[in-house]
Amino acid sequence: LGINIGKNFDTPIERASEDYVACLRGVYPHAGYVAINVSSPNTRDLRRLQGPDELDALLATLGAERERLAQEHGRRVPLALKIAPDLEEAGIAPLADCARRHGVDAIIATNTTVSRTGVEHLPHAQEAGGLSGAPLFERSTEVTRRLAAALAGEVALIAAGGILTGEQAAAKLAAGAQLVQIYTGLIYRGPRLVREAIAATAETTGSKQRVQFFTL
DSSP states (O other): OEEEEOOOTTSOGGGHHHHHHHHHHHHTTTOSEEEEEOOOTTSTTGGGGGSHHHHHHHHHHHHHHHHHHHHHHTSOOOEEEEEOTTOOHHHHHHHHHHHHHTTOOEEEEOOOBSOOTTOTTSTTTTSSSOBOSGGGHHHHHHHHHHHHHHHTTSSEEEEOSOOOSHHHHHHHHHTTOSEEEESHHHHHHTTHHHHHHHHHHHHHHSOGGGOEEEEO
């Protein structure tokens, strides 16, 4: 069971770590892994936590709390960092380095996007919030590819974003991910998407045993 944590909408960014720590304490006994969400476009100022100094401080705090909780509960719950697809290119490698230094177990690439490229002509294109599904695929895959190069296999990479076919799931693995998450595709295509993805990725990797899938 993966549990996503973040700050409350009205919590000042300077006190965001308090919300994350409270959430981590609350979910720790129940979680198979915890996703540290610093990338939701729907929470005020949240993406500022992807900045070098802010992320360094947050991961240091959560890393220390995780170690305390691991002693208390007798097990170490993995932490995954969930990032935005809209990061500037120059910010990807420093973010990967920060995650590695603080012992983050995985990076989830990516959350939804604030870009409206490709859908500008649609009636609701100018509405606020994160966009998921097909328009997200190319950018999230490119972020995955760049992260894979920066991480060099030292931190697990979980790919998410715009996976609507088995071939697209296989493309995420080809870009360097070890795991794949699906959500929008599952809504529109149903469980058959999982079967297609397993078949397509098995053909790519040569083994079904090397592939795991998570729904968000």
